[in-house]
Amino acid sequence: MHTGQRKIIIAIDGYSACGKSTLARALAKRLQYLHIDSGAMYRAVTLYFMRHHINIQDPQDVQDALEKISIYLTFENETQITWLNHENVEAAIRAPEVNQWVSPVSTLTSVRKEMVAQQQRMGKGKGLVMDGRDIGTVVFPEAELKMFLTAELDVRVERRWLELNEKGIVASREEVKNNLLQRDHIDSTREDSPLRKAEDATVIDTSYLTPKEQLQIAHDLARATIDRIKI
Ligand code: CDP
Numbered sequence: 001m002h003t004g005q006r007k008i009i010i011a012i013d014g015y016s017a018c019g020k021s022t023l024a025r026a027l028a029k030r031l032q033y034l035h036i037d038s039g040a041m042y043r044a045v046t047l048y049f050m051r052h053h054i055n056i057q058d059p060q061d062v063q064d065a066l067e068k069i070s071i072y073l074t075f076e077n078e079t080q081i082t083w084l085n086h087e088n089v090e091a092a093i094r095a096p097e098v099n100q101w102v103s104p105v106s107t108l109t110s111v112r113k114e115m116v117a118q119q120q121r122m123g124k125g126k127g128l129v130m131d132g133r134d135i136g137t138v139v140f141p142e143a144e145l146k147m148f149l150t151a152e153l154d155v156r157v158e159r160r161w162l163e164l165n166e167k168g169i170v171a172s173r174e175e176v177k178n179n180l181l182q183r184d185h186i187d188s189t190r191e192d193s194p195l196r197k198a199e200d201a202t203v204i205d206t207s208y209l210t211p212k213e214q215l216q217i218a219h220d221l222a223r224a225t226i227d228r229i230k231i
Helices: 020-031 038-051 059-068 096-106 109-122 135-139 153-166 173-189 211-228
Strands: 009-014 034-037 071-076 079-084 128-132 145-150 202-205
Touching (some): 009 135, 020 034, 020 211, 034 079, 034 109, 038 128, 096 173, 109 128, 145 211, 153 173
Parallel strands (some): 009 145, 034 128
Antiparallel strands (some): 071 079
16 A cells, blocks of 8 residues: 655635745745745746837737747745746846736736646646645646635735835835735736635635744645545
């Protein structure tokens, strides 16, 4: 009898700035899984479109651009580095201008098709925690464990504002709040793969939980899931 533990896919979805990536990274580290922040891929496409003045209303322009883009991820000390055509864009993709454009770009079906195909290939070997907006609903509808993170708006604004501040990016709380609201709206009302909770996802409100507490909850869920499917 085989007593090894099966590796699973863990999908973490939710609104902007409610702690998905921080939790996904910590959980992957604890489980010795790979963590993939799928938002970074949409951000890298957006950066390319901005730099090359791609008209996102023009499907041909978008298609031509997609053919020129190569996005891949590498990992250093378990931290993801996002590459766009062989350039490390990990810092550039977090800039406020990218925050402004990433949601409109992410509504495009041609963009989503490319990203989802690439993400699904990354999940082939399992042992993966992926965070985003459509991971439990579209990318891995069969994921063994799905979580949906929420947090109160003011908490999210404060977290994102601090994060930007630490990176030396100046933005007012009002600007951060408007961007989060705008992105949440576009992400949850778009036609293709809108942000929504998968029916079988567990909701975690992170508003009053420390990162350590969030990790404990997620890790307990993961262990229970892994034990359940142990063969
Ligand atoms: O870190 P934050 O929550 O602000 O955003 P992110 O995860 O980096 O994602 C940036 C944007 O990419 C989102 O606002 C979505 O528009 C898009 N996105 C998506 O459409 N599907 C995903 N699986 C991940 C991100």
